[in-house]
Amino acid sequence: MRVIVIGAGEVGSSIAAGLADSHEVIVVDVDGDRVEELTYSIDVLAIQGDGTTMSTLEEAGVEDADIFIASTDNDETNIVSCSAAKIASDPFTVARVKRPSLLDTWNRSNQGFGVDFMVCTDLLSAQAIVTIVGLPAARDADPFAGGAIQMAEFEIPVDSPVTGQTVAEADRFDSLTFVGILRNDEVEIARGETTLMEGDYVVVIGSPESVQGFGTELSPEATPSSAEEIVIVGGSEIGYQVARLLEERGLEPRLIEEDHARARDLAERLPKTVVMESDATDLEFLSREHIDEADVVIAALTHDEANLLISLLAKQLGTSRAVAVVEHADYVDIFESVGVDVAINPREITAEEITRFTHEGRAENISLIHNDRAEVLEVEIDDESILAGRALSESMADLPEEVVVGAITRDGECIIPRGDTRVEVGDHVVVFARVDVVDAAAAAL
Structure with missing residues (x-):
């Protein structure tokens, strides 16, 4: 091509x-x-x-x-x-x-x-942030099959209930598949006997309810559900879009914007958001507004340095999670290594969205995992697929070992694959693949 x-x-x-x-x-x-x-x-x-x-x-x-x-x-x-x-x-x-x-x-x-196709960087970034906000402990998440299936990447935190358990022991959800473990910059396929360790990144695929349940088990603190618990710092276009999307989900966030005219405009456009005009680096203001009680602080200013400062201040005050917008991709790892829970790079998200149009085969949706070390692909099965009309235990032998079928949807219903699951033409299959076998997997599927 x-x-x-x-x-x-x-x-x-x-x-x-x-x-x-x-x-x-x-x-x-x-x-x-x-x-x-x-x-x-x-x-x-x-x-x-x-x-x-x-x-x-x-x-x-x-x-x-x-x-x-x-x-x-x-x-x-x-x-x-x-x-x-x-x-x-x-x-x-x-x-x-x-x-x-x-x-x-x-x-x-x-x-x-x-x-033919238009990709909006600011909107994609806001959607990614809102998805992350809804999943405790998640560092990445993407919907598949029209929202019937969700992929999420979680970091196993300190003292997590699943630390030291095998995948088989941790898999207590009916509609969830453990597909990958990222450990020491290496991608491992999740097997039943694989032991989960503190600091591992685990990738799961399943129904949104099961993914949410697993995230809650990893990080028992409650998922944000009220206006007082989500604070957006910065009335940038991304900040505005995050607030708008949260409002659509029935939430009532708070938004801090220093510029008077911008704050007034946002207050008129966001009826369910409490817009506050202030300098977000003012510790007295942050303490007065009980930032320490926020479940999530989202730093969406236009400068990386400011977003880093705000995130670290919020964490120092006691905020549960800090999510920061990072304009320079090289800074993402730095942000997350010094205490920011999730760093969102708009350019990286945009590149990921565009990349799905360039794959061989029939991939309908793609998510890049952990700096492009693995991918999750959604494929609609037709007569030419090696999966069509066969049980997974039989057809998986024709795919690389580094490929895992995470979930299947049929008529909008989520099916968690087992060895005897027979794939039918028209099914949507979501698979996890290590990056070096993605092209071969996409072509075969």
Whole structure:
């Protein structure tokens, strides 16, 4: 498959790196230094040029492209690039935008602008945060099969009830499958005899209720359920979207915004959110507002340093969990190593969403696990799948050992797979695979 990526920033470089081993990838960027750096670091063809111009697109071979991805930090550049690509040829076009208003316009225009799929960074980030907020102890979570199945990655905390138990002993939920263990930067397939250890990252797949139940068992403190327990710091677009999505779930968060005009605007647009105008680094204010009693503090300011400071202040005061937006991907591990419970990188989330369009096979949804060490894929089974019409105990022998079927949906119902489970055409199967066998698994499924 020939893939053209416009933009060699964090999103574009991440997409290109993930595709370079199995696809022909061409990356275009106006910055010569970025182009040179990419040329020496990834096996792709990097071209210096303006992705909105026909001459550059023709140099990149747009007439032979299967997928065209516009992922610069400028919304208008991405939309114009996709439009130009459609004029020159007919690749599947993907545009990254930050502003949800552009996504709304695109949806209302019946997929206009020459864009086949639009990814909104701020909205995706807010959705990821809200999903994490609803799962105690989770560091990553994604829905599959229209919400009937959920994947979640949990860290085994200190003194967890499951520490020292085997997977078989910890698996006390009817609709849950343990699929992977991430330990010392290595991915292990979860077996019944695998012992869970403090500090492990465990990946589970199952019904939302069972995933929620397991998360609660790992971290017995209650899941946020009232307005006083969720605090958002920063009225950025991500902060606003998080509050709006929480309101849709019936929650009533508090939001702290220092700018008077922005705070007033947010108060008018968020009827169920208590908007407070203040400097969130003011310890006296934080103490007065009982931040120590919050189940979750979400740092959604526009600067990484400020989000780190707010998160650490909240944890110092006694907040149960701190979730921070981190604009620079290199800082994610640093944030989580110094005490931030979950660091959300918008560019990483965007790259993950775009990546699912580039897989061979029929993957309908994809989630990248723990810095791309593994993937969870959703596939609709057709007549050509090696799973179709066969019991899992028989068909799994034709897949790599590093692949686990986590859940199946049939007519909207979640089925937890067992050896004698027979997969039917039309079923949606959610599988966990180590990254080095993902392409082989996707092609076989």
